[in-house]
Amino acid sequence: MKLLTRTLAGVIAGLVITAGLTATAFAITSTGSITPTSGPDSGATATTITIPELTAAGTAVQTAGNYTLGSDGAVYYGYNPGTKISPAGVSFTSIESWTTTFDEVIAITADGIPYHAGNGGALTQVPLPAGVTAKQASGNYILGSDGNIYWSNGTKLAGPAGMTYTWVSGHVFGNPNWFAAVNAIGSDGNVYVATNAGTLTVVTMAASALPAMQTAGNYTIGADGAVYYSGTKMSSPAGVSFTLIESWTTDYDEVIAITAAGTAYHAVNGGALTQITLPAGVTAKQASGNYILGSDGNIYWTDGTPVANPTGMKYTSIGFHLYGKWTAEVHAIGTDGNVYVANRGTVNSSLSKQNITMTATTLTVTGVSFGMTTATSYTQTSSTTINATTPAHAAGTVDVTVTTQTSSGSVGPTYTLTQAYTFLDMVPPAAPAVNPSNGQSVSGTAEPGSTVTVKNSAGTVIGTTTAGTDGKYTVALSPAQPNGATLSVTATDAAGNTSAPTSVTVDATAPAAPAVNPSNGQSVSGTAEPGSTVTVKNSAGTVIGTTTAGTDGKYTVALSPAQPNGATLSVTATDAAGNTSAPTSVTVDAPTTPTAVPAMGYSGLVMLGMLAGLIGLLGLRRTLM
Structure with a gap:
């Protein structure tokens, strides 16, 4: 089965992919506190952080089937009280378990060294080639740092020449004659499959699905956000795109697919994906096997039914385990750091606390961060207390994160105080x-x-x-x-x-009324307070022109439309404070156009000449008389 693991790039924050593990520290929400809870965004505030989990009788940080990874870095098998199966001096940061004929586990150290065990036996190192470490594990398979895939005994799987892989997902099928299968994403973006330690061969998929984003059993999320079953695109509601999938094998080849918004869908044997009805406001935070961890901290079955939870405990992570004639079992970590188990099969049981006797340990703090910014300085002053100085940070409320290492020097859990510290904006605005x-x-x-x-x-x-x-x-x-x-x-x-x-x-004094020169109706000019706005209105009060008086006070306002002779205009000046002067009136003196004399033709001139001659003769006759 595929248990808690690796966060796939591009998947929405808060959703945990359950399709293989990597050698990374496990995150835990701490019950601790920080004092004070706020300070300036410029930083330099001295704080005291308390993380009670840094020393305890031992808490669970990850479950995988019947295996538990403790806060002491050890792996335990079974419950009440559970058996420690880790080699002396070796500390682990993640585990992966599955069920075949043997109840098997792969555990990985912080530096990527994989170990294997069956039925709770001693963990022994998986012999990978020199220099190769475990990058991811799922089922019986390990993805090496060299890009090759290895069986749990260290055997390298054959595949196309030169092909390397970026993702591995193992699953089992064929009860009672078990087979292990692997689905891997190649460096070319295609999906490759193999049975047991056989040869990897390519799965034919539509071009729109490539490069593949994630595999889980026989299911794949394509580049188009659709889910494919053995290479065939599955039916899903129009417009729905998925960001992670979880698959397991029972009598049915089942899958849970989750959208970026945390909406969960379910399908069987490659059939249509249908939405799982969770309570109003609850989204899927994680999926493992037939189970969903809701954003409300409760656990749900694939039909949306909540798993009976008589103690009212809330849970931070879940792992799936399959055994017998298809009995599905969930192993969950409560907010108290204990493991709770329930199963669904012939008899459906409620979540019940399991006791594991884990080694008490005190973890050493290796780092403190506020939001995504490292603390300016920190000192672990006691087993559970850290003094840290805040860094400069943008205003807002952030998580406080404390990283640790175990007594053996391996990477320990990361503890988070959720939204625990507020950076205050202390920078005043500029003067208006x-x-x-x-x-x-x-x-x-x-x-x-x-x-x-x-x-x-x-x-x-x-x-x-x-x-x-x-x-x-x-x-x-x-x-x-x-x-x-x-x-x-x-x-x-x-x-x-x-x-x-x-x-x-305050400047409440209006400018002097502007001086106005005679106007011909085309423009108005004169002098006013320098820099004032000069406005000209007609007799109806309509603005017909504005301008700004120059530094010498002179202005000229073009009028639109031009005003007729005799029109009365009003001219005012308004200063920068909005004070307006008394108006100055001016009457338009537009020049009168003279009456035009009709033009004469040649015949008119001849007649005029004859008339002048006649007048002259009459005058001469009067003189002679």
Whole structure:
């Protein structure tokens, strides 16, 4: 069977893949504490961390079938009281167990040395080639650091020339004549299979499935997020994509597939995947065999039925074990560090505590982290207490993590105080920028989302608002402030840090009315307060032009539309504080266009000449008379 193990890259945080183990330390949620529980994000806060589990009568850190890995780094077989099967001086960090004719286990040390045992016998080292260590184990199989796959006796499995492997998943089938099988992902992204220690051969899959992401028994998650059974794409609800799978063999070849959101699905013999109905709000945190560990700390069967749990204990991890005529058994670690067992078969039993006499041990602390940042310094002051100095860290609440090693020098458990320490934002915002104020309001820019507060010279708050996402703000003042009043403007962020104040003096005096030159209706010009906004309106009060007076006060406003002769215009100047002058009126003096004289043709000129001649003759005749 495939038990607790390795986290596959890209799988959602919090979901544990149960398809092989690696030589890594096991994580435990500690019942300890930290004092104080908060400090500045700049770090340098002295804290005291208490981890009671650092010394104890021994607790379980991982289960795999009838095998338990203790906090002392030893492997135990069975219960009440259980038998220690580890060689003297050897400490382990992970185990993998499965059931065939023998109740077998592979245990791996922190430096990747694999050991094997059957039916609770003594663990003996698996003879891998010189320099090769165990990268992963599943079922009877070991994935070596050289990319090859080895049987539990050290025999290398044959395969295509030059092929290496990145993932291995073992399973068993054929009760009562057991066979072991391995499904592996090659460096080319294809899936390869073998029976017992036979030759690895490729499984034909659709191009959309490659490269394969994970295998579990005869099941594979493809690059497209779909689940494949022996190379054939399985039916699943439209739009559903999976991130991890767990498979086991009983009378049926079953699988549990889990989405990134923690929704679990179940299928048999490659049939359609159907959703497992868990209680509202509960998601799948881990799957092993027929069992699901819910986000609520309870254990569920593949039909969504909770496993009877009379003590009300919550669980942190589960392991699956199969024996007899298909009796499925779950081994779970409670939050108290003890192992609890239940089975489902001919008789369904409730989860019950199992006693294991484990060696008491005191672990040595090897590291302290806040979030993902290493503590500036730490000292283990007693068997269960550490003094640690916080590092600089972004504001927010984080896990506190303590890594350990055993007395033999092997990697010990990692203990976590979940969301135990809060880094406080202690950096105040920059002083807000403030525009000139006319005493009615104050505007400007400040840290986005900060609370902008305006106080008068007596320190009384006369207005507040929240800066927008662009940092802009406008604060209405109540009461309005007189000309010359000095105001103080600050910004306060969400953490309560307040900026230095920015002062502004109220300018409630309007500019002088602008001087206006005669206008021809095309434009208006003149002089006004330098930098003021000059506005021209027609007799109806409609703005027909604006401009800004220069540093010398001169301005020219183009009018649109042009205004007719005799039109009365109003011109005002508004300063930066928003004070507007009295208006200056000007009447448009547009030049009158003269009446055009009709043009004469040639005949008209001839007649005009004849008329002039006639007048001349008449005048001469009068003279003679």
